[in-house]
Amino acid sequence: MNKKFNDLLHKYFLDCISDEEFKEFSSMLEENPQLRQKYLEHTMLDAGIRSHSNEGMEVVNIKEKRNPFIWIAAVAAMLLCIPAYFIFSQPAKIAVIKSSEYAGWESSQSTLLGAELESGILDLKTGVATLAFKSGADLTLEAPAKVELISDMEIKVISGSISMHVRESAQGFRVNTPNGYAIDHGTRFSVSISEDKKSADFKVQEGKISLHHDSGEVKHLSDEEASKMNVDSLVAIEDSQHEGFLNQEPNSHILSSIGNENTVIVNNDTGRVNKSFLMVKNQKRSDAVNRRALFAFKLDKLDLSKIKNARLSLNSIPTGLGEVVTMPTESTFQLYGIPDGLDEHWEKTGFLKWAAAPKIENALPLGSFKISRAKLRSKVFIESEELLNFIQFDQSSEVGFILVCTTPGGTMVHGFASSLNTEASGPRLVLKMNKD
Amino acid sequence: MNEGDFLKLFLKHENALRVFARSILPSWRNVDDVLQEACIVMWEKLDQLDSEEGFFPWGKTIIRFKCMNLMQKKKNERLVFSENLMNLIADDAEKIDENEYAWRQQAIGSCLKNLSEEDQSLVMAPYLNHGSVKVLASKQSVSVNSLYKKLGRLRDRLLHCVNSKRALQT
Numbered sequence A: 001m002n003k004k005f006n007d008l009l010h011k012y013f014l015d016c017i018s019d020e021e022f023k024e025f026s027s028m029l030e031e032n033p034q035l036r037q038k039y040l041e042h043t044m045l046d047a048g049i050r051s052h053s054n055e056g057m058e059v060v061n062i063k064e065k066r067n068p069f070i071w072i073a074a075v076a077a078m079l080l081c082i083p084a085y086f087i088f089s090q091p092a093k094i095a096v097i098k099s100s101e102y103a104g105w106e107s108s109q110s111t112l113l114g115a116e117l118e119s120g121i122l123d124l125k126t127g128v129a130t131l132a133f134k135s136g137a138d139l140t141l142e143a144p145a146k147v148e149l150i151s152d153m154e155i156k157v158i159s160g161s162i163s164m165h166v167r168e169s170a171q172g173f174r175v176n177t178p179n180g181y182a183i184d185h186g187t188r189f190s191v192s193i194s195e196d197k198k199s200a201d202f203k204v205q206e207g208k209i210s211l212h213h214d215s216g217e218v219k220h221l222s223d224e225e226a227s228k229m230n231v232d233s234l235v236a237i238e239d240s241q242h243e244g245f246l247n248q249e250p251n252s253h254i255l256s257s258i259g260n261e262n263t264v265i266v267n268n269d270t271g272r273v274n275k276s277f278l279m280v281k282n283q284k285r286s287d288a289v290n291r292r293a294l295f296a297f298k299l300d301k302l303d304l305s306k307i308k309n310a311r312l313s314l315n316s317i318p319t320g321l322g323e324v325v326t327m328p329t330e331s332t333f334q335l336y337g338i339p340d341g342l343d344e345h346w347e348k349t350g351f352l353k354w355a356a357a358p359k360i361e362n363a364l365p366l367g368s369f370k371i372s373r374a375k376l377r378s379k380v381f382i383e384s385e386e387l388l389n390f391i392q393f394d395q396s397s398e399v400g401f402i403l404v405c406t407t408p409g410g411t412m413v414h415g416f417a418s419s420l421n422t423e424a425s426g427p428r429l430v431l432k433m434n435k436d
Numbered sequence B: 001m002n003e004g005d006f007l008k009l010f011l012k013h014e015n016a017l018r019v020f021a022r023s024i025l026p027s028w029r030n031v032d033d034v035l036q037e038a039c040i041v042m043w044e045k046l047d048q049l050d051s052e053e054g055f056f057p058w059g060k061t062i063i064r065f066k067c068m069n070l071m072q073k074k075k076n077e078r079l080v081f082s083e084n085l086m087n088l089i090a091d092d093a094e095k096i097d098e099n100e101y102a103w104r105q106q107a108i109g110s111c112l113k114n115l116s117e118e119d120q121s122l123v124m125a126p127y128l129n130h131g132s133v134k135v136l137a138s139k140q141s142v143s144v145n146s147l148y149k150k151l152g153r154l155r156d157r158l159l160h161c162v163n164s165k166r167a168l169q170t
Helices: A002-013 A019-031 A033-056 A068-079 A084-088 A385-392 B003-024 B028-044 B052-073 B083-094 B098-113 B117-128 B132-140 B144-169
Strands: A093-106 A116-118 A120-133 A137-151 A154-166 A174-177 A180-193 A200-213 A218-222 A226-229 A234-236 A252-256 A261-265 A277-280 A291-298 A307-316 A330-338 A364-372 A378-382 A398-405 A414-417 A428-433
Touching: A002 A019, A002 A033, A002 B144, A019 A033, A019 B083, A033 B003, A033 B083, A033 B098, A033 B117, A033 B144, A093 A137, A116 A120, A137 B132, A154 A200, A174 B132, A218 A226, A252 A291, A261 A277, A277 A398, A307 A385, A330 A385, A364 A378, A364 A385, B003 B028, B003 B052, B003 B083, B003 B098, B028 B052, B052 B083, B098 B144, B117 B132, B117 B144, B132 B144
Parallel strands: A154 A174
Antiparallel strands: A093 A116, A093 A120, A120 A137, A137 A154, A154 A180, A174 A180, A180 A200, A200 A218, A200 A226, A226 A234, A252 A428, A261 A291, A277 A291, A277 A414, A291 A398, A307 A378, A307 A414, A307 A428, A330 A364, A330 A398
């Protein structure tokens, strides 16, 4: 019992205890006062070792040194009520943001150009950025990429692609990935984590790295060589051009709704709709100029029973109508399926009156998505059980959809590219079929 | 009492107050937060204090309160003890005499010198840089796990050394 407690105790103080182990540790502490005494002894031990290691780093323990300059600084700190120990033991800064190209980050630390970074997780959402580590290594990230900075000689790549330039002073730099790590021996190399986050591709442009798989397998890579680190092993990549390959998708049909698109507006003002856009609007103040979009795809000659996957894609683009700032930060859109029968007889090319359009009340909800007012240019994908079923059970060789906005907002008119838009492509329905 | 006097008094007891806080909180970073807040409260409520001798027990009460407050907000995070356990630990920790903290600190210093230089670096590694133990492991070409086990044994040795010195004292 004591050996187990001792084990957990060390894991706790060395910061490598799992959640399960912590639960066990806590209950042992709650039940046994003697174990609590042991715990307190170790807390004091931890504190003691910590302060001795800080002295080793030339951090001043005010009680023991009498340097007047430090004393004055400490008084100043006190007036701001910062414990003197605190001003000397800041978390270490390990890297600096060296360059930033259209970079958009999600991080709890400042990510301005020149910002100094501590250990922690950084998530690059857009653009490309380079970090310079204090040790002499440079890390370039291409969005979307997520890395954990561990120290000035170690990182973990969680997702996405990065490239490293490691100078002599930083040799030994370690890059961790899902199944193992790479140690750099003076190079330029890149690491790319697969979409399922289960494997990593390493490519050396110049220099040498060694790959260490969790299973113990080790491999050395030099100039122009590449290797993949899978769940079970290291596999050589025979792609001397380092381009990668695109998967060709056999057995898929891509349908367009061209010729079957329309926007309806409550007050039937034709001047307010435009064939380049599928417009949607839900205004809080008054519904006079509210709009809905309709579009349909023809399914002639397709064997619906063979469809295994269906995905609808739309391109959200700004219409330029109304004001973005009057909108809530995010709006939710709902896609409905128009049922077979009379509802499908709507005007597909000319003017369609609001009252003549298929009603939501009769339609099937198939899925929803959100669009941020700050990011009106974005691709929308809808893929759901309901969408797949709706298509598979169609009897009329036509599947039609209604798109509405369910978030009441301000004056802005939401837009999605229609098939007649010159800037972006219109609605697409991609159907993947089972092989015969 | 002026700021200078308060500073001296606070710094005299700061280390012991930090250790007290650490026994209740999950990490040293939380200790920094609590000490900072508690310090402000102590300065503001200084008139409550009767004498210098009473500073440490009074400080502990303020710190205990701030710890429980902070942990209430963080109760869904990892490695947070239950409120009951925190109270049990705080009750036990309050009984520790202040001199005990300072004495142990010194004893640890001399016990550390009993270790080889290599072992000393290993023992200090977890406090230097997040991830230092991993760097050491790769430099020595051993697994991180085995280093952690060795660390555990070294810490036990240190505690044993400190406790023996303690026994000799009484």
